Amino acid sequence: MKTKITSDHVIGYTGNGHVVFRNGEVVYENDTILFAGHDYPHPVDETIHAGNAIVSPGFIDLDALGDIDHAILDMWVPPETWKGLEWSEDYFSHGRHELFSREDQAFNRRYAFVQLLLNGITTAMPIAGEYQKEWAETIDECIDMADIAADLGIRVYLGPSYRSGITVTRADGTSDVMWNHEKGSTGLDDAAEFIRKFDGAHNGLVKGYFAPCRIQTCTPDLLQRTLRLGKELDTRVRLHACQEPNEVRLMREWYGKTPLQFLYDIGFLCERTLVPHAVFIGKHNPVVKSDRDELELLALSGAAVVHCPLVEARAGATLVSFEKYRRAGVPVALGTDTFPPDMIRVMDYGMSVGRIVDGDKSSCQPGDFFNAATLGGARALGRTDLGRLSPGAKADIIIIGLDTLRTGTVDDPIRTLVYHTTGHNVKTVIVNGRIAMRDGRIPGVDCDALRVRGQTYFNRLKAAYPERDYLRRNADDLFPPTFPTFSRSGT
Secondary structure, eight states: OEEEEEEEEEEEEETTEEEEEEEEEEEEETTEEEEEESOOOSOOSEEEEEEEEEEEEOEEEEEEEOSSOOHHHHSSOOHHHHHTTSEEHHIIIIIOOOSSOHHHHHHHHHHHHHHHHHTTEEEEEEEOOOTTSSSSOOHHHHHHHHHHHHHHTOEEEEOOEEOSEEEEEOTTSOEEEEEOHHHHHHHHHHHHHHHHHHTTTTTTTEEEEEEEOOGGGSOHHHHHHHHHHHHHHTOEEEOOBSOOHHHHHHHHHHHSSOHHHHHHHTTOOSTTEEEEBOOSOTTTOTTTOOOSOTHHHHHHHTOEEEEOHHHHHHTTOOOSOHHHHHHTTOOEEEOOOSSSOOHHHHHHHHHHHHHHHHTOTTSSOHHHHHHIIIIIHHHHHTOSSSSSOSTTSBOOEEEEEOOSGGGOOOSSHHHHHHHHOOGGGEEEEEETTEEEEBTTBOTTOOHHHHHHHHHHHHHHHHHTHHHHOTTOOOHHHHSOOSSOOOBTTBO
16 A cells, blocks of 8 residues: 655655655655655555644654653652662562563553654664562563564564673662672573564564663673674664763772773674663763773774663763764764653753753754654664665654644744654654554553553552662652642641
């Protein structure tokens, strides 16, 4: 079936990058784009008139919120409280268990994937918290995620997470890592098994990748084995690194190196490597206390940074700066990593914080962030058929409405997109030629029921924190309300 979409603004693509077709059109047949521009000369089976809207390639989210987010609980707490949000030494040794059933976990992922689609994310590499896990993700969870993605119609990169250690708070309040090397090795083997079985499943909507957890929870051997298997299976590898000060401290204590220098020296950084955050980089972050310009190492290696400006800003951190990374030749993609998984807000935050860091309102242009959300993500995945509306590319298309008073006036469509809109403006989402959302509705999804069950899930998640706290504080002490709160029956 051949479908044409017409709109006031179509973001097409030439060999040099994105272009805008005013009063343009894009045509796709089955899962492939045939045309983007003006005056398609052939008949079509259906025409969608988007009107006052932007027709854009779908957003690519390489640290996609795949969870009912815990960050609302931990993005504001002081250091003493934060220690209690990690596992305690006692919980690691005697108490760890799966908090949720497989069915609950599957609901959690469906909830998250629906949120991604609502915000115009057509390709996602999910990330989820592991506090509630017995150790890390399992093959069964990833199989369920693959089925959910296929049902909803979102393109995903999947692989069970794994780690050899877990950051804990010891009884004296100090932070450390406790180890179980067998768990790490088995987790890597399971990840390879999943990739061999499911890479390319569901008509190509599901691709595999390796997801070792944070750098300080993985041994050099586990990371080197991961990269060898990544090359053997020709897939991507994502590792959270250069993310926070405690990681920098541990890597210096263990190896006498910065996190990035460590990864470079063990040969982990290459074109198939994705590094979410990469904030704590030598010469570009004072916490690292290094005179070496580690952006040179990143650019030389070809590894991609997955910039997550919304969650980083909430944690009081950012790249120093996006513009410097981009100009150094470091490939930069974007991730949401927190709620709301709104890629438009991510672009806006990233641009605004980047300008503050640079002290220059002309740096960090909207087009640079739009590129990172589309072409940057595609490049990081090694895909030339994603992130663009051009003949031969996959029909991953979103329609962003500009036809409400809330949006204000429209000038340049990309500046209007970043400055004036949010994910709420996304009206229609097409993935692989299938309409996954139309006029804000996702077929088969009861949003009210999802919201109610999601709150119940979150309440259980929050209530479980005290059993992991090294001081065994109750939830009200760990997460006091912003203001004194009174119920009908008293305080």
